[in-house]
Amino acid sequence: MKSKNVLLKLLSLMIVSSVLMASCGTPATTAPEAATDAPEATEAPATETADKMYEGVTIDILTFVGPQVAEPLQRRGPDFTALTGATVNIITVPNSELYQKVLTDAVSGTNSYDGYLFAPSWIVDFAPAGLIEDLTPYVEKDAALEWDDVAPFFRDFNSYGGKVYSIPLDGDMHMVYYRIDSLEEAGLEPPKTWDDYLAVAKALHGKDLNGDGEGDYGSCISKAPGQQSYWWIWSIAAPYIQSQGSNQGPFFNTKDMTPLVNNEAFKRALEVYKETGLYGPPDETNQGVGDSRGLFLSGRCALTMDWGDIGPLAIDAENSKVVDKTGAIQNPGSTEVLDWETGKLVACDATTCPYAVDGVNHAPFASFGGWAGAVNAAVDQKQKDATYAFFSYMAQPAQSNADVVVGKTGYNPFRISQFENKQAWVDAGFSQVAAEQYLSGIEQSLNSPNMAADLRIPKNHEYIQVELDRILAEYIAGNLTTDEAAQQLYDSWEAITEEADREAQLTFYKGTLGQK
Amino acid sequence: MDTRNDETQPARLHTIISGTADRLVGTIFLLPTVLALLFLSIFPLIASLYVSLTKFDIALGGFKLTFVGLKNYKDLFTGSEGTHFLGEFAPNTPLTWTVFGLIVIALAIFLARYFLNARISIGGLIGRLMLTLGLGLSSWMLVHTLWNGGRLGTASITLVYVFVGIFFQYILGLGLALLTVQNLPGRRFFRVIFLLPMMITPVGVAYMFRMLTDTSKGPFTPIWQAFGLTDFSWVNNPWSARTAILIGDIWQWTPFMFIVLVAALESQPTEPIEAATVDGANSWQIFRHITWPSIIPVSMTLILIRLIEAFKIVDLPNVMTNGGPGTATQSLTYHAYINWRALDLGASAAVAYMLLFLVTFFSMIFVNLIRQQTVETL
Amino acid sequence: MKRWFQSKSINTPSPVGAILSYLVLGFWAVLILFPLYWLIVTSFKNSGQVNEGPFYIPFVDFKPTLDAWKYILVGDLSKDTIRNFTNTAIVAPISALLALIFGATAAYALVRFEYRPRVGAILTFIGCVILSILLVSAGLTWQIALVVSFVLFFILLQTIGRRFKRALGNNDIAFWMISQRMLPPIAVVIPIYLIFQQLHLLDTYTALIITYVASNLPIVIWLMRDYISNIPIELEECASIDGASRYRIFWSIVLPLAVPGLVATFLFVLVFTWNEYLLALFLSSAKVQTLPLTIAAQNATRGPQWWNMSVLILIMIVPVIVIAIILERYITRGLLIGAVKG
Structure with missing residues (x-):
């Protein structure tokens, strides 16, 4: 019996002392009071004029391990220090866990980081909760940022409810890349519609494209679950569904929030997506974008759909076999579009497709939308100012225009001046042809009045990354028919909407489209 | 907590011990x-149980958990999440009835034998009833999802990984251990080599196997092509994908079995073996009657540890196949991980708790029936 | 002819047996080494050489490049690599050693002493835990709640807790311990994060070491239990007749006899902590990131960077191999076997 008492005393001693240690120990070093005062209260966050106005300030910025995206931040950090005195720490975590890291840190009130370089589609999660700072007042005062030079689409995409929450350093959208030489040889035109795309892919599949005597692939579009398949499918589906301009939106019916997936248009997109697999590598169902990109750059694919990265990567002769052989076009479109009332596909005419070019409706899909910097709302004002100033510095034309032309950075153009000024690209090593080819693809897409934005409403992870991803995977694996897939997707999306409150979701959705 | 000396020990040991420190030795050794375990286990256990009963949302200035009762669990057994978790059930056929009937009969015999036995205790009865029910339900699930059009859910897939993986790891580990305790020149070289796979970080192993199994740029591509398999890829068939993952798992964890068994074999006394050799026993008899009994306790521990660890398999399916084709290679932990990534922390915790339930069930069976019986019958 | 099948002594195989053994061992060694060879080869490739199809032998079918090695060791990533490597090299051995010390003593205690934790005491404890949670959700700070429920626990234990005579045994304790590893890390990582956040220990070695020690203790205990129970109790009895204390017996008799087991167990725990990913990811924010994070991070937006990954895996595995080579001789030297061996 005696030993038990001693045990208890020991136990109590340990617990009590640990409590004491914890409560009297180090005061909160990482959780300052949530600053609620408006930024107007302090000096204007000027960025170039200041003579070391952030001397002694250290800012911690979280992003994922590079080289792309993180590298320019790390490289320009010391320059920024020289300019303003603020020390910049770039903290990197694996890309797959970035969202969870940002979330746990901010939501639990730990606030180890002053800023995040993340996906602008995430601001819809963080902004309403007041976890990231409203940057509108900063942007308004910041002439050096040249906000008006940022393409309108990206200005919108980095805003939420009319307020700017993140500063874009990168602009992302899907484009189709093709092999100029292979298509010419076969007497084929670059595809205008998805049917053309399939025809070209079919015609070139099995042909030797890189001169090694082995048959290559007609099309490489990654299909692995848990990667990016949910973006590719919307790139294909958008022109079938959205025809009345960017603010129509391809995901839900803006009348009642019913998903636009159980209809002929989306089913057609599913079939196209699956059919591209017939003209691709045998293990395409397990390929992510890195794999398909690698195959295209090594000259093994006639066609691929990708973000802007291929342009700068294709001109790097050391790792690319397709230097000056790479053409870029906006995503193919469709000559038939969805009638939202009946769920049937109807032919394009002046009313059904007001923005059609040569009878083809395009809806370039800005999937993901680029990397952007956001400022933690819970840190000291001085920290916020310095963090904003750093993102602004990175996004200013002087820095950004040099970064977007380099493949290594992973930054793609998002400023109008960046694709208007071809000289910068030529200076960076692009040939005249390559620069024109690449930029025209981007320009076509960004100038389209019918561009489609990524889904940005609460629960978008559940809609897209859980349900759509799983159903798409089962569909690609042949476990579901097209009808079953569309029906299942419809049902599961309805269930999420129902659970989350239909009216609220609809308001959010319309808000992101700029509808009232 | 009382500390007493083990009854099997002679009393004289106890009487000699004196001094406060010595009286407290049991406490000091275990406390x-x-x-440490209490510190890091109670809160997470309760917290994740609570989270599994709630819905997680980001809210103003932080987060909120809305209590939803058993909804997350109910979802796991119904609708499309049910298909994901339990699998797609094929209609009954004579085959499924026959197989399931046989299993039911076997379980009934098992129960009947216990009832006919005079010594019935409440604990034993409850345990056996649970066991029968659990095995009955899981075999019902397996017979309907394994054949003719059924598809395995994440629960069954995990069971496949665990049992097939451990079977091969143990057999291979034991075989290699027996070979390397022989007096062979160079055996130490082999021992170090055989340890290597375990030392690579699991994520690393997963990426390495992804590289090796790539059918267009992996090292075995020419072999595939020589067999005319240019248009075939293991990733498109559920069972070939699972096999690939199992190969990775076996490659990585055989060393664990191997090295513990080597240590066990090395520390067994040689005298009985020498005596047996003198009596003319052959090597199989020596293994069966001397070596095997002496390594059974360690083997059981090893299998239990691997059982618990293998249920948590996630890196290999995540990296090698992303859970595909379809959901054919997703394990339970991966299932939980998908929900977790999508912020559905409640559903994620519910899956984790179902996993905990399964692991506990199988480890209890293992510890109470198999381990005790094999160790006792020696 | 017969001598080909005859072994010279019990542990030495016959010549035919030896050849067969070598064949099997060699085959398995190839299975182990080929993937590693592929890693080494890949680490000298650039992205083009990886994507264009399999190349096997440097200088013969492709021109090796040191780009990946430079990038990791002296280039952009070098700062991260070195910091994370140092962290791993600090955290893993310390955790493994602590886990081994605590685990081995606990395992010894579970083998040699009898514990009878009362069911009543356990129920009281669980009750007080629930109480403290209720108190926290009612708005008290966790410090106060913990003290209140602890005081209550103490009082209840002396009164109600003694009423129930039913008690559990050593096997139940051991099973409880191993059951701590049953929940998948994904379910516990956020609660553990919150614990260390409250203690202001995030991003410190302490947090990582505590977590690793606690999470590996069950494995140490289970493995060591078997090794220790194999040690003949007679040796300990003799020593105690000679007047040695329990500590002395443990230190000078049990531990030396358990060396093969200790070494094998240490190696595991070292490997587990060396390679742990998820907890390291969450408990570190910058300073104490470990190397597995860097490896996982090589699958970024541009797909897996095979060449960088290969370099990192190789860098990471070398120290463990060295330790394994050093420790392997202790596993071999089964002390109980004595001089008669061979």
Whole structure:
């Protein structure tokens, strides 16, 4: 019996002392009071004029391990220090866990980081909760940022409810890349519609494209679950569904929030997506974008759909076999579009497709939308100012225009001046042809009045990354028919909407489209 | 907590011990461990149980958990999440009825034998009833999802990984251990080599196997092509994908079995073996009657540890196949991980708790029936 | 002819047996080494050489490049690599050693002493835990709640807790311990994060070490239990007749006899902590990131960077191999076997 008492005393001693240690120990070093005062209260966050106005300030910025995206931040950090005195720490975590890291840190009130370089589609999660700072007042005062030079689409995409929450350093959208030489040889035109795309892919599949005597692939579009398949499918589906301009939106019916997936248009997109697999590598169902990109750059694919990265990567002769052989076009479109009332596909005419070019409706899909910097709302004002100033510095034309032309950075153009000024690209090593080819693809897409934005409403992870991803995977694996897939997707999306409150979701959705 | 000396020990040991420190020795030896485990286990256990009963949302200035009762669990057994978790059930056929009937009969015999036995205790009865029910339900699930059009859910897939994986790891580990305890020149070289796979970080192993199994740029591509398999890829068939993952798992964890068994074999006394050799026993008899009994306790521990660890398999399916084709290679932990990534922390915790339930069930069976019986019958 | 099948002594195989053994061992060694060879080869490739199809032998079918090695060791990533490597090299051995010390003593205690934790005491404890949670959700700070429920626990234990005579045994304790590893890390990582956040220990070695020690203790205990129970109790009895204390017996008799087991167990725990990913990811924010994070991070937006990954895996595995080579001789030297061996 005696030993038990001693045990208890020991136990109590340990617990009590640990409590004491914890409560009297180090005061909160990482959780300052949530600053609620408006930024107007302090000096204007000027960025170039200041003579070391952030001397002694250290800012911690979280992003994922590079080289792309993180590298320019790390490289320009010391320059920024020289300019303003603020020390910049770039903290990197694996890309797959970035969202969870940002979330746990901010939501639990730990606030180890002053800023995040993340996906602008995430601001819809963080902004309403007041976890990231409203940057509108900063942007308004910041002439050096040249906000008006940022393409309108990206200005919108980095805003939420009319307020700017993140500063874009990168602009992302899907484009189709093709092999100029292979298509010419076969007497084929670059595809205008998805049917053309399939025809070209079919015609070139099995042909030797890189001169090694082995048959290559007609099309490489990654299909692995848990990667990016949910973006590719919307790139294909958008022109079938959205025809009345960017603010129509391809995901839900803006009348009642019913998903636009159980209809002929989306089913057609599913079939196209699956059919591209017939003209691709045998293990395409397990390929992510890195794999398909690698195959295209090594000259093994006639066609691929990708973000802007291929342009700068294709001109790097050391790792690319397709230097000056790479053409870029906006995503193919469709000559038939969805009638939202009946769920049937109807032919394009002046009313059904007001923005059609040569009878083809395009809806370039800005999937993901680029990397952007956001400022933690819970840190000291001085920290916020310095963090904003750093993102602004990175996004200013002087820095950004040099970064977007380099493949290594992973930054793609998002400023109008960046694709208007071809000289910068030529200076960076692009040939005249390559620069024109690449930029025209981007320009076509960004100038389209019918561009489609990524889904940005609460629960978008559940809609897209859980349900759509799983159903798409089962569909690609042949476990579901097209009808079953569309029906299942419809049902599961309805269930999420129902659970989350239909009216609220609809308001959010319309808000992101700029509808009232 | 009382500390007494083990009854099997002679009393004289106890009487000699004196001094406060010696009286407390039992406490001092065990307390730090108990405290450390309590410190890091109670809160997470309760917290994740609570989270599994709630819906997680980001809210103003932080997050909120809305209590939803058993909804997350109910979802796991119904609708499309049910298909994901339990699998797609094929209609009954004579085959499924026959197989399931046989299993039911076997379980009934098992129960009947216990009832006919005079010594019935409440604990034993409840345990056996649970066991029968659990095995009955899981075999019902397996017979309907394994054949003719059924598809395995994440629960069954995990069971496949665990049992097939451990079977091969143990057999291979034991075989290699027996070979390398022989007096062969160079055996130490082999021992170090055989340890290597375990030392690579699991994520690394997963990426390495992804590289090796790539059918267009992996090292075995020419072999595939020589067999005319240019248009075939293991990733498109559920069972070939699972096999690939199992190969990775076996490659990585055989060393664990191997090295513990080597240590066990090395520390067994040689005298009985020498005596047996003198009596003319052959090597199989020596293994069966001397070596095997002496390594059974360690083997059982090893299998239990691997059982618990293998249920948590996630890196290999995540990296090698992303859970595909379809959901054919997703394990339970991966299932939980998908929900977790999508912020559905409640559903994620519910899956984790179902996993905990499964692991506990199988480890209890293992510890109470198999381990005790094999160790006792020696 | 017969001598080909005859072994010279019990542990030495016959010549035919030896050849067969070598064949099997060699085959398995190839299975182990080929993937590693592929890693080494890949680490000298650039992205083009990886994507264009399999190349096997440097200088013969492709021109090796040191780009990946430079990038990791002296280039952009070098700062991260070195910091994370140092962290791993600090955290893993310390955790493994602590886990081994606590685990081995606990395992010894579970083998040699009898514990009878009362069911009543356990129920009281669980009750007080629930109480403290209720108190926290009612708005008290966790410090106060913990003290209140602890005081209550103490009082209840002396009164109600003694009423129930039913008690558990050593096997139940051991099973409880191993059951701590049953929940998948994904379910516990956020609660553990919150614990260390409250203690202001995030991003410190302490947090990582505590977590690793606690999470590996069950494995140490279970493995060591078997090794220790194999040690003949007679040796300990003799020593105690000679007047040695329990500590002395443990230190000078049990531990030396358990060396093969200790070494094998240490190696595991070292490997587990060396390679742990998820907890390291969450408990570190910058300073104490470990190397597995860097490896996982090589699958970024541009797909897996095979060449960088290969370099990192190789860098990471070398120290463990060295330790394994050093420790392997202790596993071999089964002390109980004595001089008669061979």
